[in-house]
Amino acid sequence: MKLVHLSYPVKNQISNKKIVLALGFFDGVHLGHQHLISVAKEIADEKNLPLAVMTFDRHPSEVYAGNTDFVYIDTLEEKANKMEELGVDYLLLLKFTKDFSKISGQEFVDNVIVKLGTDTVVAGFDYTYGARETANIDHLPNFAKGRFEVIKVPKQTMDGKKIGSTEIRRAIENGEMELVNELLGHHYVMSGTIGHGQRNGHKLGFPTANLVWNEKKAIPKIGVYATKTKVNGKWYNSMTSVGYNITIGQPKRIYIESNLFDFDEDVYGQPMEIKWYKYTRGEKKFASLDELKEQLKKDQDEIKAYFAKSDK
Template sequence: MEIISLTHPLNECPALLQNKKLAVAIGHFDGVHRGHQNVISQAVQIAKNTGALSAVMTFLPHPKEVLGQGDQYFSCLTPPVEKQALFKELGVDVMLVMKFDLEFASISPQQFVDEVLRPLQAEHVVVGFDFTFGAKGRGNPELMRTLGSPDITVDIVEPLYENGEKVSSTFIRAALEKGDIALATTLLGRPYEVEGIVVHGDARGRTIGFPTANVGLSKPYVTPCLGVFAVKAKVAGKTYFGVLNHGMKPTFNKEEIRPVLEAHLFDFHQEIYDEPISIEFHSFIRSEKRFGSVQELIEQIAEDAKQAKHFFGLA
C-alpha cells in the first residue's frame, strides 16, 4: 500500500496517481471500527469492479483537535501507523493523508470537490451517511453528489447499529471508559490494542512474586478505565497471556499520581526493558482498589491471574 501526504490546494495530481482513476473512501476513521470497515470495503469493491485504484483519504491531525472541539481528540483509538496496517488488511491500494489546518478548514464544499477530489482524479467517492466537509461542515453527502456530478459518483453508506446505538468512535471510547471490553471488541471487530515500550518501574512486582512489564505508551491512546484486565501481549517476537493493572497502585502510593500500565505475563521470565510491546485488552476483571496489606494484594493478584487463565481457557 502506498502512502501519499497531501496539502491543499493540490496544484497537480501526485506522480503515483497520474493517469490513474480512484475509488476513495473519505473520513478520519479513528478506530477503523466495523462501521468504518463498511465504508472502506465498499470503496475497495468499487475499485475492483471498475479497474480503479482503491484509496482512503484521512486527515491529520484530527479536525476536531484543530478546531478546538473537545480535549478527547488529543487521544486516539488508532494512531496513523496502526490505521495504515488496518487499511492494508482491508485491501486498500493508497492511503491519502490530508494535512488538516485552519486554512484547509476554511475552504468551501465546492473547493473541496474542485481543488482536492478532481485533481486526484477521483471517479468514485464513498462516505458515511453523516460525513461533512467544507467550512463549518456545510457540506454533506448529498451536496457532494451534486457538486461532483457528472464525473464523480458518490456512494453513501448507511450507519451500522449495535444494541440500538450507532457504531462510532465515540461509542467505543465510552465502552472503554466503562470497562466494557466485550462491547469495545464487538464494535471494533477485533480486540482493542495499544503499543509502547517496556520501561523501568519500581520493581515491586518481582519482590512479591508477580514481575510486571511496565508499558510506556508510544502514542496518546485512549486508555480503558482503571482496573485489572485479561490481556494478550506481543513482545520479543512472541505472544503471551497475562493480567494487566491500569491504575495508581494505591496499595503502595498514598498520593495520586499518573496512571500506569503494568502487565504480568504468564510463564515469562525474560528481561525486556526498552523492547516494543503491544497489549490487547480481552476482558475486564475488576476495578482497582487499595488493600490493607501486601499479603492481601498478593492473594488478589493470584485470583486475578486465575480468572484471566480461565477466560483464555488455560486453566
Template structure:
C-alpha cells in the same frame, strides 16, 4: 501502499492513477468503517480503479472544539497506516486538519481533493460532512459532484446501537471492553515498548512488564484487565493480567503517573526495550488501595485466576 500528505501546493500531489476513495476520519477502523472501505474496494475492482483512503490528522476537534478536543485515538495515524496497508489499499491520502482547511468552502474542497485529484468515485458513511462549518453532506455531494460518482454507506448497528468511535470510546472508558471489541470486530490493542519500572512486582512474586505506548492511544478504564501480550520480535503471544492505574498501595496519592503493567503468565525473560502489543479482552475490577502487602498478593492471585478463566474462552 503509497502515503501522500495533502499539503500545498496540492497540484504536486496529483501525480497518481485514477482512484476510488473512501473518505472519513476512521478512528478505530471499526465494523462501520470497514463497510465503507470494503465497498470502496468492490467499486474500485469493478471499475478498474486504484484503491484509496482519504483521512485527516489531527482530529478535527483540535481545531473546531477547544473545550472538547480529542488528542488520543483508538487507532493513531501510524496504526491506521498499518491496517490500511494490510487491507490492500494503494493510496493513503492524509489531509492536515488545520484552521485554513476548516474554513475551506464546499466547492473548493470538492475541486481540490476530488475533481483535480483523479477521484472517479467517492465512498463515505451517511454522516460524513465537509466544507466550512461542515455544511456539506453526502446528499449535497451527490448534487455537486464534478467528474466522479458518489456512494453513501448506511450505519452499522449492534444490539440496537450505532457502531461508532464515540460508543467505542465510552465502552473502553467504562470497562465494557467486550462491547468495544464487538464494535471493532477485533480486540482493542495498544502497541508500545517495555520500559524500566519500579520493580516492586518481583518482590511480591508477580513480575510485570511496564508498557509505554508508542503513540497517543486511548487508555482503557483504570483497573485490572484480562489481556494478551504479544512480543512482536518473536511473534509470540502470552496470556496475562494488566493493571492500568496509579498503584495506590505503594504511591503517594499526590503522584499522578498512570502506568500500564502486565503480569505475563508462564514467562520469565528480560524484555526491556522490546516492541510489544497488548490486546484487551475483559475488565476485571477497579483499582483499589490495600491495607497491606498480604491483602494485595491475595487479590492479585484472584485476578490471575479470573484472567486465565476469561482467556481460556478466547
C-alpha cells in the same frame, strides 16, 4: 500500500489512473468503516482502479474546538496496518490546519477530490467537508458537477445502535472491552515499548512489563483486565493493571503493567502490544503488601480460567 502526505490545495494526482476515493476519519477502522471500505474496494476492483482512503493528520475537533485532550483509538501506524490488511492501495493523510478548516465545500471538492483524479467517492451517510448544513454527503453531487460519481453508505448499526468511533472510545474509557471487541470487529490494542517501572511486581512475585504508550491513545478505565501481551514476537496470556499503584503510595501517574503468564525475561526497551479482552475488577487499596499479593494470585487464577475457557 503507499502512505501519501497531502496539504491543501492538492497539486497533483497520486496515480496515473483515476482512483476510487473513500472518505472519513476512520479512527479504529471499526466494523462500519470496514463495510464502507469493502464497498469502495468492490467498486475499485470492478473498474480496475486503485483504492485510496483519505483521512486527516488529526481529528477536526482538535482544530475547530481546540480540543487538545482528544484521544484516539488508533495511532497512524495502527490505522495504516489495518488499511493495508483491507486491501487499500493508498492511504492519504491530509494536513488539517486552521486555514483548511475555513474552506468551503466547493473548494474542498475542486481542490482536493477533483485534483486527486477521483472517479468515484464513497463516504458514510454523515460525512461532512465543511459547514454541516451545506457540505454534507447529500449535497456532494451538486458540488461534483458530474465530474465523479458519489456513493453514500448508510448507517451501520449493532443491536439498533450506531457503530461509531465516539461510542467505541466511550466503551474503552468505561472498561467495556467485550463491547469494544464487538464494535471494532477485533480486540482493542495498545502498542509501545517496555519501560522501567518500580519493580514492585517483581518483589511480590508477579513481575510486570510496563507499557510506554502514545499519550493520545484512549486508555481503559482504572482496574485489572484479562489481556494478551506480545513481546519478542509472541503473544502471552496476561493480566494487566491500569492504575496509580495506590497501595504503595504512587497516586500521581497512571501505569499500565502486564504480568505475562509463563514468562520471565528481561525485555526492557523492546516493542510491546497489549490486546484487551475483559475488565475483571477495579483498583483497590490494600492494608498490606501481603494482602495485595493474595489478591494478585486470585486475579491470576481468575484470568487463567477465563482464557482456558475462551481459548477452546
